Amino acid sequence: MGWRLSRPDPPAPSVPVSRIPRSTDVSDVSIPSDLSPAAAADRPVGRRSLLRYGAGAVVAAGLATAGGLVLAGPAAAYSWSRTLQQGATGADVSELQIRVAGWAADSASHTYVAVDGDFGPGTAAAVKRFQSAYGLSADGIVGPQTQATLNSLEASDGSTAHFDFSEFYSHDGAGFSGGKVGSATVKENIRRLMYKLEAVRKKVGNQPVTINSGFRSIAYNTSIYGYATNSQHQYGIAADIVVSGVATKTLYQLGERSGFSGLEAYTNSWQHMDSRIEYPYGAQAWWWESGTV
DSSP: OOSOSOOOOOOOOOOOTTSOOSOSSOSOOOOOGGGSHHHHTTSOBOHHHHHHHOHHHHHHTTOOBTTBOOBOOOOOOOOOOSOBOTTOBSHHHHHHHHHTGGGOOSSSOSOOOOOSSBOOHHHHHHHHHHHHHTTSOOSSOBOHHHHHHHHTTBOTTSSBTTBOGGGGSBTTTTBTOSSSSOHHHHHHHHHHHHHHHHHHHHHTTSOOOEEEEOOOOHHHHHTSTTOOTTOGGGGTOEEEEEOTTSOHHHHHHHHHTTTOSEEOOTTSSSEEEEOGGGSTTSOSSOEETTOOO
């Protein structure tokens, strides 16, 4: 292509001792402030903090009260109004497609789950893979049990159980602003990306996934040595990830069957994944730099 799609971001400032990172092999990671003992004193522990770090880490960070851990109320769940199956259409089908997009294929395949509101064979196959992975009856019918499992992966702010929006903010402090699309579009793109990464996390044995780089503002992207002018990070449709103890080749292979149309070579210390083919402003061609592995 003449230029590389992704570059690792410059190291972020060192993480304060009072915070507990999920892994220590990537310095460019922002640890949520809700693991700070000072911040914890004024608010309860959310369900997601337990899911993400485990109760031991939460207690170690000082997130305990005299009466034990205080759990936040359940997250607001998406309201599924009907059972969904092949042939159904509508906005609820589109939401379903977003949530099972990471279960696009059983093996390396140039395919993805289209978010078009039409419950066709591809959506049904993705639902069956999701159901199988979560110990449900793999019948492709999205009834109460499957819907409850889908809802267990969401958070009340629209993010997912194991990822915070803040993990994907541009590292120059711009949040989701200053990209090649508006901030609301970036946020929705990141939400969709999170569900794909939830699938990767599940496939890698529920190990924590570190986001090395998510969204990048145009200004931040151009500050990176060797940057790509059309980096998919500028649209919020890409992430560079690391899973401690897991080879990038393994992550690349998982990306091949998780609906990612952009995969940087697995020879780096991080694995770039993006959904370029699904968006009109994304690069309109499949790009698996290491080929099919």
